[in-house]
Amino acid sequence: MEFKREIKYESELDKDFAHWITSLPAGEKMKECIQCGTCSGSCPVSVYMDYTPREIIGMARMGFKDEVLKSYTIWLCASCYNCTVYCPMKIKITDLMYELKQRAIREGYYPKRFTVPVMAKEFFKMVRSAGRSTESYLLLKTFLKSNPMKLLSMTSLGLKLFKSGRIGLKKEKIRSQKELNTILDSILQEES
Amino acid sequence: MREYSYYPGCSAKGLAKAYEASVLSVFQYLGLTLHELEDWNCCGATFFNDIDGYLAVGLASRNLCLAEKRGLDLVAPCSACFLGLLKAKDKMENNTEIRERVLKGFEAAGLKYNGTAKIRHPLEVVINDVGLDKISEHVTHKLEGLRIAPYYGCQLVRPYSDFDDPMYPVSMDRLFHALGAEVTDYGCKTRCCGGALTGTVEDVGLRLNYILLHEAQRSGADCIVTVCPLCLFNLESYQKKINKLYGASFNIPILYFTQVMGLAFGIAHKKLGIEKAIISPEHLFATV
Ligand code: SF4
Ligand code: SF4
Numbered sequence: 001m002e003f004k005r006e007i008k009y010e011s012e013l014d015k016d017f018a019h020w021i022t023s024l025p026a027g028e029k030m031k032e033c034i035q036c037g038t039c040s041g042s043c044p045v046s047v048y049m050d051y052t053p054r055e056i057i058g059m060a061r062m063g064f065k066d067e068v069l070k071s072y073t074i075w076l077c078a079s080c081y082n083c084t085v086y087c088p089m090k091i092k093i094t095d096l097m098y099e100l101k102q103r104a105i106r107e108g109y110y111p112k113r114f115t116v117p118v119m120a121k122e123f124f125k126m127v128r129s130a131g132r133s134t135e136s137y138l139l140l141k142t143f144l145k146s147n148p149m150k151l152l153s154m155t156s157l158g159l160k161l162f163k164s165g166r167i168g169l170k171k172e173k174i175r176s177q178k179e180l181n182t183i184l185d186s187i188l189q190e191e192s
Numbered sequence: 193m194r195e196y197s198y199y200p201g202c203s204a205k206g207l208a209k210a211y212e213a214s215v216l217s218v219f220q221y222l223g224l225t226l227h228e229l230e231d232w233n234c235c236g237a238t239f240f241n242d243i244d245g246y247l248a249v250g251l252a253s254r255n256l257c258l259a260e261k262r263g264l265d266l267v268a269p270c271s272a273c274f275l276g277l278l279k280a281k282d283k284m285e286n287n288t289e290i291r292e293r294v295l296k297g298f299e300a301a302g303l304k305y306n307g308t309a310k311i312r313h314p315l316e317v318v319i320n321d322v323g324l325d326k327i328s329e330h331v332t333h334k335l336e337g338l339r340i341a342p343y344y345g346c347q348l349v350r351p352y353s354d355f356d357d358p359m360y361p362v363s364m365d366r367l368f369h370a371l372g373a374e375v376t377d378y379g380c381k382t383r384c385c386g387g388a389l390t391g392t393v394e395d396v397g398l399r400l401n402y403i404l405l406h407e408a409q410r411s412g413a414d415c416i417v418t419v420c421p422l423c424l425f426n427l428e429s430y431q432k433k434i435n436k437l438y439g440a441s442f443n444i445p446i447l448y449f450t451q452v453m454g455l456a457f458g459i460a461h462k463k464l465g466i467e468k469a470i471i472s473p474e475h476l477f478a479t480v
Pocket of ligand 1 (some may be wrong): 032033034035038040048053054086087088089090091093184
């Protein structure tokens, strides 16, 4: 029988990543995590995750960068805030999941054509340029880029929604797009 | 007569047209005036936060600037909008770095932000500003015998809500009693519907909704009533797929709480968007 080491040695961990996450406003309290597992127990999707929320918190603060950013966990998190409300140490786990998703997208750490980040990016583009989102176009663009088969499976539902006027071809947009751009561009500039 | 600013949110102009119709009808009936916020923009929902936390706050709080100008409480029916606005306000209050960046952006655009806008959900407004006794007095069509599973979902009650319990809220239960309906003991009232997962990771999303439907049926409910466009969409639109996948035979109407109120007040079905449902609830109200 061959034995393989699964756990990393300290020298193999990414210290910068650990430092980054624990110095975020949402991350400062991570050091106080007692690994009780209340977050995982209260999470409605933890049974589908490759790492439970408790493991993600434990691993992220230690610097397991690749494992954490490559995990499906961060994309499965539905932002239900169960964990945040229940955590005895008041750690903002949901907000940390958002931070991890942002970083994974920034650094290209997600499977190609994986629908969650594709939809997030399409939504972002749409709202950034029109000020509002239009559901029909969001679904169309997302699935064309990630999973065209899904569109086929949605045609009968789509027709029903179209007939009742719940989806249409009109694109929603705001009049003050310039004002919104000024605000968002200024925030971006500050960021870089 | 009370007046409020109204933040419809993007869904109100699309999938959730029936929510908007029923909110407007019921508020008007109760003598509450809603003024749609002039040129409001998207709250950012969950997805904008997946991309950039700073921009998400800037985006959502532009609406708060607009509401401040008008000086009225801001009513947001969609749970994701309600949370998105509350979250932006919280970040502006408690995160100096975000606040400074966003304020600079507002300055560049000539907007003022003081953090005085009050964000409210219509469920809380009807209970606190109108009151359950008054609501009972308005009932012309008592919903006797109707058994409702009250479904609150996540983002209305967590993590910022202070008007009800984050895990076992009861405000809708009390409201339906006041309308003469029965409320079932629904153990999943704040269990997650998965949000966008039905679209993005279908297996998981469908399973979550199967559990919600199954428990509602077990509780003996005739219908599930929600406060959120996405919850309603998930629970209603995927029933056929869920039936096929799990060998079930659900045919459970899903309604907005304002539609139920409107029905009890005798408001015409058309004005409540009842006909927009995929699973018609008409049979439940045939006798009402
Ligand atoms: S509930 Fe809080 S303290 Fe417990 S494991 Fe999760 S993050 Fe750590
Ligand atoms: S917010 Fe995300 S991680 Fe936390 S309980 Fe909900 S789905 Fe799980």
